[in-house]
Amino acid sequence: SLFCHSLLFTSLPTAPKTFTFSPCPPSTSSAHCRYPLGMEDGRIKNDDITASSQWYETTGPQYARLNHEEGDGAWCPAGQLQPSDVQYLQLDLRQLIFLTVVATQGRYARNSGNEFARKYRLEYSRDGHHWISWRNRFGSEILMANINTYDSVVRDLHPPIITQFLRLIPVTDAVHTVCMRVELFGCAWQDGLTAYSSPEGQTMMAPGYPITSLNDSTYDGALERRKLSGGLGQLTDGVIGQDDLVQRRQDQLWPGYDYVGWRNDSLGPGYVEMEFQFDRQRNFTSMKVHSNNMFSRGVKIFASVSCVFKLHLISEWEAEPVEFHTVLDDRNPSARYVTVPLKHRSATALRCRFYFADTWMMFSEISFQSGMNLEQLASPSHWPPVLTPPSYELNSKVPQTTQKTGKSHTSILIGCLVTIILLLVVIIFLILWCRYVCKVLEKAPRRILEEEVTVRLSSSSDTIILQTPPVPPRVSLDPPYERIFLLDPQYQDPAALRNKLPELSQSAEASACSGGYAEPDVTLCTPHQCFQSSVPHYAETDIISLQGVTGSNMYAVPALTVDSLTRKEISVAEFPRERLLFREKLGEGQFGEVHLCEAEGLAEFLGEGALLPEQDGRPVLVAVKQLRADATSNARNDFLKEIKIMSRLNNPNIIQLLCVCVCVSSDPLCMVTEYMENGDLNMFLSQREIESTLTHANNIPSVSIADMLHMSVQISSGMKYLASLNFVHRDLATRNCLLDRHLTIKISDFGMSRNLYSSDYYRIQGRAVLPIRWMAWESILLGKFTTASDVWAFGVTLWEIFTLSKEQPYSLLSDEQVIENTGEFFRNQGRQIFLSAPPLCPSSLFELMMRCWSRDIADRPTFHRLNKESNIMDR
Structure with missing residues (x-):
């Protein structure tokens, strides 16, 4: 499929691809840390590129940039290279980098070059003094490079390298003239x-x-x-x-x-x-x-x-x-x-x-x-230097203008054949389209198209976005943020999952409603019913999906609701930015960061009616969402929309927006929200044991069954409030629930952006980051998010609470097996795997969890019912 093809980048000379750079996720792995570091687009400056020697001034190290042909087209060391010679190209990356991939080319020089390196090896240094020879996991130092002057050859590094300085050393078995152009891929080593x-x-x-x-x-x-x-x-x-x-x-x-x-x-x-x-x-x-x-x-x-x-x-x-x-x-x-x-x-x-x-x-x-x-x-x-994310384009083959002239006649012939084939394809397409339109007119009910029942793991997360080629030029000047993927993991192609579920395309029409990722629950029927014929299909409805600066979308908001809310001015006070004292970075996303801060004089600023935690003379802790200076205009507008909507949310179990810093004269934009001193519920529970005489005698931090039931009531109350506004959270979990000293819970949206919980999210190659272990089957397979899918996540959150967050949901299953298990829920043949009853959980509460995980949306309880039943248990 086009989608599958767009995810692959190989070293074959016939596979030109385009991709852009985005900051690396803090949880570093060679499968996800694969961003271009800036040789081609110039972010690595000429002063940071040196060499042991150069043939001429026009073949100096500054010309060793992939897909560039300035000067004489590449870096070439002086003289012909002997097998015993050690000539190197050295790069200073200015910070520690987790280096995972190296791409090389020879010297093409507009069809006049004929020099390239067939092999090379690497040396690296973290301090610029002590140099280490890289070896792969089999002990070999040699990397195979180019076989001609124009194709780029990409090599994964196993193991990856953590370094600031890198030397590429061409290797030859005989006397040769060699030249090189390079690009490096990786991301910032944030551990330090x-x-x-x-x-x-x-x-x-x-x-x-x-x-x-x-x-x-x-x-x-x-x-x-x-x-x-x-x-x-x-x-x-x-x-x-x-x-x-x-x-x-x-x-x-x-x-x-x-x-x-x-x-x-x-x-x-x-x-x-x-x-x-x-x-x-x-x-x-x-x-x-x-x-x-x-x-x-x-x-x-x-x-x-x-x-x-x-x-x-x-x-x-x-x-x-x-x-x-x-x-x-x-x-x-x-x-x-x-x-x-x-x-x-x-x-x-x-x-x-x-x-x-x-x-x-x-x-x-x-x-x-x-x-x-x-x-x-x-x-x-x-402050350490940060790799900024400009638009970046890398082609594994040089442009047509630099191809060898001897192939011109072949190119013309191929062009004619391609034109004929395209004309035939267009004719066939028109014939099939006409037949299709006739069939559609013959049938009154609208059938689900095959594209809509394709198993897709979709998200509007701003962490990774894939642009499937070919596409027309974008009207916006803000490029999408993309990442290259040179591997071919099993689940890179979502269609592979559909192949495991052949019944899906046959039965989807009879299943729950189809929908896009950001589909809100805006029908006039019950919260779990599908769109009726009187309501436009979601793809034709104006849906607003707020793009949180931390990389997580807190709510999927109906366009109607957004219009009614954002027509008003921002109704929160402007807080002096200089009174915010930064203490710790809680997390970050593509367009912004979340910081833990002390707000000096916040209680006096907000007045007597402000609902702030008890200070006992200490500064008030707040969470500050801050938009980056390089954020796009769309991100800035979404940030202001999020402020307007958050300012109108008022519930004791939802994080409250306290104030903002949005004066145009004092960027960056900030929103200031509550922060609970006990942190998030996941960390709180994982550090405690169930209350007993032993915990009291040994002064071990503990929590009682009554405490856990009360937590459940508060979460259901907050979600009941969101559901009443037709807001869909989409990432409900203990990591997104904050607690104060009195165990009051506030539902938030910081979880996805924090390093601590990166393993809770499944990273789909090139597309999204999804909390699949908390997601309903229809959210994973059909991309449908409603209050009913939030109910499913609420059941998993209850399970977390009564296991004291000691393990992940479905901890015995890999991420791929979790996805496969959703297929069993779809087929509903009794082979699906449910979470087991926690030992501490009352049987009546586990029955409630099982109802939250009902296969059919209509069988799941509403948050109004959940809140009522959990209140009864709490008594």
Whole structure:
């Protein structure tokens, strides 16, 4: 299909593609971090491109830009290259980059060049002094390059490289003249981690199981006395280990390859000590450790961790540690992320001791969430450079004007044949179209077209947008933000899922209403009924989908409602921007950021009627959504619309808009909302146990069944209010519920933008980021979002609450299996998998959850009913 074809970018010379750059998601992986870094479009400046030598001034390093032919068309080192020569092109990327892809070309020079590199190797450095030779996972240093002068050849780097400086070194087997043009792909390394040290990984040997080497095989530092130091490796390569470590993936060299593991009895102290060094002083909020929990083989997540901090590399370790105790799990063998709160401690280095809970402890990834401290925020000179997202175009083949003249006659012949074929296609299309129109006129009811029942995972998220070629020129000057994808994962083509559901195209007409992603519930019937014939089809209705600056659309809003709300002026007060003191970045999206701030004098500014949390003399904490200065005019208009609509939402269980900073003379635009001191519900519950005499005796943070029931009532109350306005949330989950000290819940929309919850969202190649584990089947398969799909998500949110957010929904299923399970819901043949009843959940409440997950929309309760029934249970 055109959609499938548009997602592929290969190294074949006949596949020209166009794509643009967008900032990298904080959760870094080689599958998603694939943005052009700026050789072709000039963001990498000439001063940052150097070389060991050059043939002429016109073949200097500044001409090594992919698809450019300035000067004499490429960088060429001096003289003919000998097999023993080491000539290099060096790039300074100005910040740490997670580098995943390299593309190369030879010198074409308007059909006069004849020089290219058949092979090359890479050296990289994070500090500009210590250089490391890149090797793939098989130990080879050589990358195959070009076979002619004009085609671009793209190579994935396995493992990826974390670096600021890179050298490309052409390699030859005989005496040759070589020239190169290059582009790099990756994204900013937001962790800032420059090195970690740890004991060397060990080998697991057990009867009946294969010998499993758990060493850090891609570590690029030193190994001395069985200790790794000064480098990075598998714990930062973006590859997550499997649940069953002895099961071998196709891309693995051996079972357990993605894990680094240690045995308890081989380490005397009973813990693994690791040290982490960073590029600058950071304010750490949390550490995420992906751990194996295959307890049947003596593998568990760590029992506890203790971390100490060093403010500067030359200073002493601080005496006060941060300690965290995990909740061990002997029932679910799934590997999982364990989030360790670091309590906003500032440091340039951490030393953590991970204590064993069983015989083995195994990690596959460790990442950190941090921001700048207050001193760095006050000084823009300390801010790290950010890759900005201009429009960017990369072609894997040079334009037709630069093709070899010897092929001109062939090109003319091919052009004639293509023209004839196109004329035949147009004639056939017109014949088929006429027949189709006649059939449509013969049938009174409108049938669903095949395109509408194509299984599509669609979203209006601003994180990733795919523009399917070919398209006419865009009227807007604001280019879409796109990302290149050079891989071919199993679920890259949504039509593959339809092939697994052959019944879909036959039965969709009889199923729930079809609809687009942003379809609101605007009918005059009950909230779960389909559009009636008196209501226009959603594709013909003016639907407004607010594009939140954080990358999440809080509400899908009916156009009618938007018109009635946005015709009025903004009804909230203008707050002095200088009174907002930034404390922490909560998240970011394509067009803006969300910050945690202190608002000086906010209570006095808003007056006595303001519903603010108790301060006890402390500054008021607020969340500030801030639009970036480089945001498009459309994003700016949507931001103002969101302010107008948010200003008219008034419910004790919905985040309240307090004030704004929208004066034209003082960009950027900001909206200031409430922020609850207990953070989000997911983090709150995951750090607590169920209330008991044991928790009281040992002063363990706990929560009671009554507390959880009261939380459920509040969420249903807030959603009942949104449903009454025909607003659809589309991302209801515990991560989007905030709590104050009295356990009052406010429904928000920050979850998608936060690093902490990136694993809760399924990233579709080239299209969207979706919370599929919370989504109803019709939302995933048909793109239909209504209050009924919010009801489904409410059932999953209840399940999270009564599992104390200790695991993801469907944690035993991969993302692909979750999508396949929605097909079972569609077929409704009794093979669908439901979430199991949490041990703490009353049976009546679990029955309510099951009704929320009814296959048929009409069978799901409304939020009015849910709120009434949960109130009865709460009593």
